[in-house]
Every structure is written in C-alpha cells, then in structure tokens.
Amino acid sequence: MISNKKTIKSKLFTCFFILLAIFAVSILVFQDHREKQFRIALMENQLNEYSDLTNRYIENNNLLSTNDFGKLDSIKDLIPSAKIRITVLDLAGRVLYDNSVENYSEMENHLDRPEVQKAKYADRGYNIRHSVTTKQDYFYFAKFYKTIFIRSAVEYNAEVINYLKVERAFIIYLLFLFAIFGLILRLVANRLGDSVSRLKEFTIKASRDEELNPEIQFPEDELGTISREISLAYERSRKVKAELMLEKEKLISHLFVLKEGVAFFSPQKQVILTNSHFIFYSNIISEESSVKADKILEMEAFSEISSFIDKTLNSSTGHSAELPRQEFTIQRNGMHFQIQVIFFQDRSFEILITDNTQLVKRSIMKQQLTSNIAHELKTPIASVKGYLETVLNNPDIDHVKLRYFVEKAHNQSERLTQLVNDIALLNKIEESSDLYPKEKVKVAKLISEVIVSFSDKLKNKSVKFEIGMDENVTVNVNYSLLFSVFRNLTENSVDYGGDNITIQITNYHEDNNFHYFSFSDNGQGVEEEHLPRIFERFYRVDSGRSRKEGGTGLGLAIVKNAILSFKGDISVRNKKGGGLEFLFSIPK
Known part of the structure; x- marks a missing residue:
C-alpha cells in the first residue's frame, strides 16, 4: 500500500x-x-x-x-x-x-x-x-x-x-517562482495521493462487500467530496439491494395472488416458479384431479403448446428483438382459457393461463344486445313502413285517414329517434365517460328544470312533486348526464307509476365525499322477481305496456351507467306502502 x-x-x-x-x-x-x-x-x-x-x-x-x-x-x-x-x-x-x-x-x-x-x-x-x-x-x-x-x-x-535580450532579473524571478510553485505542487500531490489511497482502500473493501470503517476521514476538497459521495452511493446501493430483495419477495407473493396462472420454465423445460392458479387451471384443462407442474407439458391438452415450445427451443437461429410468443385458446367444462407462451432471451419461457370465461360471456351478452337492438328497431320501422305502404297503396284515401297514418308514422319515427339517441348516449357513457366535463351543479335547480320539461305530462296525469333538500345542495358532475338521470327517473315514474301519484326526491344523507338521494313514487311498484334485472338494457316488466307508453327500454340503464360514471352507486327497492324507490349517491 x-x-x-x-x-x-x-x-x-x-x-x-x-x-x-x-x-x-x-x-x-x-x-x-x-x-x-x-x-x-x-x-x-x-x-x-x-x-x-x-x-x-x-x-x-x-x-x-x-x-x-x-x-x-x-x-x-x-x-x-x-x-x-x-x-x-x-x-x-x-x-x-x-x-x-x-x-x-x-x-x-x-x-x-x-x-x-x-x-x-x-x-x-x-x-x-x-x-x-x-x-x-x-x-x-x-x-x-x-x-x-x-x-x-x-x-x-x-x-x-x-x-x-530579456533582462536577467526577470529570468531569476521566474526561476524563483518556479521553485516556489514546485514545492506547492509537491504538497498538493501528496494530499491528492493520500485522498486517492483512501478512496482505493474504500473501493477494494466495497468490491469485496467487506464492512466499511464508518470513521474513515476524507479531506475537505473536491476529491474528498467525491469520495464521500461514492461512500454514500455505496451505502444507498446496499440499501437499494436490500429493498430489491424485499420487492422480489413481494413480487413472488404477488405472483401467488394473481388471478392468472403463471409458470416460469428453464430452457430444459424444468419448472422454475409457478403459482397456485396455474396448477388449478391446469387441472381443470386436463380434467384430472391432480397434475404436477413439471408434467403439464406432457398432457394431451397441452400438445399444441408443447409442440410450439419444442420447435422454438430446437431452432438454431437466435431470438430477434421481438421475442417468440404464441397464444392458444382452450375450452373445458364451460370455461374459456387463453394460454400465452412467451420466450425470453436466455431461451427460458413463461406460460400464462387466463380465465376468459367472463369475457366470453360478455361477448355473448353483446351479441344478445345486438339482437335486442335489432328487435327494438324492427317494430317502429315495420310500423312506419306499414303506414306509408297503406298511404301509397290507397291514393284516393280521404284527408282525415291520410293525416292519421302520417301522424302514426311520425310518432313511430320519433320513437325510433329516441331509441337511437338513448343507445348512443348509453354507449358514450360506457366508453368515454371521462370526456364529459364536470361542473358544480345545484341539484334542486336542475330538478326544477326537469319538472318544467314534463309539465304537460305531469298535468295530464295529475302527478305531484315533493322536493326535500336544501337549495344549495351541490354536486360535482356533468350537467347533461345528471339532467338525464332525473329525466329518465321521472319519465319512468310518470309512464309506469300510474295517475295521481306523488314523486318524492330527498337528500337524506351526506358525508365528506358524497350526497345521498332518494327518488320514489307511490305508484304501482314492481314485483320482486323483476328488481334484479330492472337496470338491464331493453328489459321490460310489461313489454306490451312499455311499448304502448313509448319507452325505449334504455332509460334505467342510462341512469345506472351515468351514476356509475360519477363514481357513485345506485340500488332499487319497493317502497313500503306501494311504489318504487331508487337510492343513489353522487360525489360532491
């Protein structure tokens, strides 16, 4: 040294x-x-x-x-x-x-x-x-x-x-300065040498992961500052290393709580790590009671997957920047699984099993929804077509009947327009609710505007409103969507609650984040068996009566999706004494 x-x-x-x-x-x-x-x-x-x-x-x-x-x-x-x-x-x-x-x-x-x-x-x-x-x-x-x-x-x-020539005195003076600075440089070199030596000693111990001397002193200069920073960086790296080990443990723990089945294999197809869901899904796919992880690739259900793995492992060409991967779909016992095989640079690979049963069911529901939409559109279109064909096939029809058929066709076209608008609104809420701008809305004032928009219908059916909330109750949502919520709830009560009913809207509770509202009427109510499906699209308790009233079957679906887009919640129940009550929360 x-x-x-x-x-x-x-x-x-x-x-x-x-x-x-x-x-x-x-x-x-x-x-x-x-x-x-x-x-x-x-x-x-x-x-x-x-x-x-x-x-x-x-x-x-x-x-x-x-x-x-x-x-x-x-x-x-x-x-x-x-x-x-x-x-x-x-x-x-x-x-x-x-x-x-x-x-x-x-x-x-x-x-x-x-x-x-x-x-x-x-x-x-x-x-x-x-x-x-x-x-x-x-x-x-x-x-x-x-x-x-x-x-x-x-x-x-x-x-x-x-x-x-230059004067000799200047040369002597320059030589004198040269000697002085030479001595100074000697002292500086000694000091820097000591600093470098201490730094070298520190780095050797650090590379050997030996215990460092906490009392080691570095000079008060730039090199000393660098040495201290390196020492601090080393201590931080040791701390980060410990944290990484902890995170690794967390990652492994997280692996075992994933809903997906995950397993990592070596290039020799030996299991490195697997979670419980992988074993569970593998047993379902294999239709056997117990299958070990290292025997999975030998199962008949995994034959196509095993062939892809063998082909990739036996390939002599190196992996490109885009690593080899393949997806497979397997259906067993009414369940749908998506299996992904992903290779890494060292030829090890991962098998990921995802239960897509719910996604498939949603796809089926979308197909059913499409069928429902087609069915709902078919009725008004057929009606309009029938009225117009009647007019076209009877050129001598009298003016009164002609007006009757035209008005009927117009009413059906209005119903068709409302249906299309409701479908568009519902899809927009589900797909891009975040695009609706939020603002501070006074609920009582908005309800008053809804009542005004239904004034003729309310008068014809002798419907009364009772508003139980302070005028300053304010929520932070999109104005148009909130208007649609109260409009559809009101329309539902007016159309299906009966005549001479009373609609009550109250703000029965609030906390730091939400206002809680009750929207109820004292009308006919709904049988309990229908309540779980009342928010479904196109679901009608009495389809014949609903079409007669001109409803689209989407009003309550719009209400629920709008409330959910507000990050609120909604439920429905029959009210004691008759009628239907909706309970929902809206953020402040």
Missing part, C-alpha cells in the same frame, strides 16, 4: 511538474518575444527620428532639386551617435547618399533590400542583416517619404544584441 501511495504521488507530482515547466517556458518565450518587440519598437522610434531629421534637412535645403546630397554630412553633429548610418534612396532604389560610404554614387541598387521593400508597401520597415557594402551587421530601419526612401541603421553589435 505504501509503494502504491508513492507511485500515485510521484505520478501526480511528475504530471504537475511537467505542466508547470511547460507553463514557465511558455511564459519565458512569450516574455522574451514581447520584450524584444518592445525594444525593437523603441529602436525603430529612435531611428525614425533620425530619418525625419534627415528628411526635414533635405526639404529645407531643397536638395532634391540641387542634387547636392553631400550637404547631409553637416547633420552628423545633430545625431548623438556617430555609429548611426544614414542612407538616402530614390524611388528606383538608386543610392543618393550614404554617410558610411565615400563613393556612395557607385553603390549597387538597394530597391530589393528587405527593409526597403517593406517601406515601399507599408511606409516603413526594419530588418537585421549583414551589409554587403560595409561588411558589418546592421539593424536597418527604412521609411518612405513620397519621393525618396531614407534608411537609418545602427551597428548590430554586442551592445545592441544585449539591449534586445
């Missing part, structure tokens, strides 16, 4: 040291370049002053016209250093004057000199090079003045070279 610590520390220190060295060298190079450029700029400015001085002298003495550039020798006294070389060139590069050469008129053309080329295109330029004429190194500075070039130069000797 100690050697590992040293290795980590040395690696960290070496890495930091190299980075620091690169940083220091880059600063030195940058500063050297920057200092050199700064001093070159100073030297350029100095030489620029000499060039400007020479140009002013030429202009003041009109030397370009007289071509007497020898007079420029007189400005030597104005230049502080005798080592400054002044050269004047025309635009073609011909030397007009050079204070360092006696026979300057014989000098070669200087237009191709680097500093002159720079001045030609950028007004000024400098260059450090060897002079072919004087056989010396110079720092040249050339400047363009409309009609001439003036070049100033200073010997590039040891003095100038040292002038352009």
